[in-house]
Amino acid sequence: MQxxxxxxxxxxxxxxAHHRVLPSFTSVAKLVGLRSTSAVAAMVNRxxxxxxxxxxxxxxxxxxxxxxxxxxxxxVRAGVPQPANDVPHDVVSxxxxxxxxxxxxxxxxxxxDSMIEAGLLPGDVVIVxxxxxxxxxxxxxxxVDNEYTVKYLAREKxxxxxxxxxxxxxxxxxxxDWRLYxxxxxxxxxxx
Numbered sequence: 001m002q003x004x005x006x007x008x009x010x011x012x013x014x015x016x017a018h019h020r021v022l023p024s025f026t027s028v029a030k031l032v033g034l035r036s037t038s039a040v041a042a043m044v045n046r047x048x049x050x051x052x053x054x055x056x057x058x059x060x061x062x063x064x065x066x067x068x069x070x071x072x073x074x075x076v077r078a079g080v081p082q083p084a085n086d087v088p089h090d091v092v093s094x095x096x097x098x099x100x101x102x103x104x105x106x107x108x109x110x111x112x113d114s115m116i117e118a119g120l121l122p123g124d125v126v127i128v129x130x131x132x133x134x135x136x137x138x139x140x141x142x143x144v145d146n147e148y149t150v151k152y153l154a155r156e157k158x159x160x161x162x163x164x165x166x167x168x169x170x171x172x173x174x175x176x177d178w179r180l181y182x183x184x185x186x187x188x189x190x191x192x
Contacts, residue, residue, distance in 0.1 A: 002046070005043060005046055005047060007032075008032040008043055008047075009047065009052060009067075011031050011032050012028070012031070012032075012053075012067075013067070015031060016063060016067075022053075022060070022061040022062060022063070023061070024061075025037045025040045025041065025044070025061075028040045028043075028044075028061070044061065047064070048064065050066065051064045051065050051066040052064050052066045052067050053067065065093070066091075066093070068093050068094065068095065069091040069092060069093045070091065070092060070093075070094065071090075071091050097186075098127050098185065098186040098188075099127065100129065100185070101129060101132075104129050104130045104131055104132065104182075105127060105128065105129055105130070105185075106127075106128050106130065106182070107125050107126070107127060107128070108125070108126050108128055108141065108148075108150075109123065109124070109125055109126075110122055110123065110124045110125070110126060110150065113166055114149075114150075114151070114164040114165065114166045114169040115139070115150055115151065115164065115165040115166065116165060116166050117165040117166055117167075118139060118152070118165030119165075119187070120139070120150065120165065120184075120187060121189065123189065124187050124188070124189045125187065125188050125189070126139075126141075126150065126184045126186070126187045127184065127185050127186035127187065127188075128141050128181070128182040128183065128184055128185070129182050129183050129185045130181060130182040131182065132182060132183050133183075134153055134180055134183045135153070136152075136153055136154055136155040136160075137152065137153070137154075138152070138153050138183050138184070139151070139152055139153075139165075139183070139184040140152070140153045140162075140180050140181070140182065140183050140184065141180075141181040141182050141183075141184065142162055142174075142178060142179065142180050142181060143178060143179050143181050144162070144172060144174050144177070144178045145174075145176075145177050145178070146177070148181065149162065149172070150184065151163055151164055151165070151172065152164070152165060153180070154171075159173070160174075161173040161174070162174070
């Protein structure tokens with residue numbers, strides 16, 4: 001995409017984030033500062049070619065597959081600072097990155113601090129894939145006596161149990177009425 005199209009896309013993404021719909025051609029012209037709907041049509045066509053925009057059957061604008069892609073701008077050290085790179089980087093769609101099977105995927109909010117050593121903090125949202133193979137060491141959501149919990153799946157000899165990611169919590173050795181709900185495949189948190 002051309003530099004100005006990247007700028008236009010940013011304005012369209014902001015509009016979509018606020019209204020959950022894309023504007024009409026006339027409103028797009030005002031939003032991005034183009035003087036005519038023919039200039040908007042040319043911009044829309046360029047964006048359709050690269051998969052950023054699409055149209056519904058009744059010709060309304062809608063986000064294309066690449067509309068939600070985000071650039072992975074660079075790496076950043078958590079230790080000693082490093083210079084920024086000016087090389088092009090990969091792009092990723094968060095859904096494509098985190099969700100392999102949409103029909104089996106749910107988002108659950110973490111409550112409590114029993115998994116803080118696993119990096120799961122209260123308020124984090126975990127991406128859980130239901131009915132998927134699990135192995136000891138995986139972080140899972142289990143239902144124990146009709147209550148949900150997130151823990152490591154562990155095994156000792158032939159017995160499975162649930163292990164917290166916080167030494168202040170006990171192991172859970174389910175005897176009766178427990179099952180695995182799903183495997184945690186990702187997590188996100190929002191700051192501020």
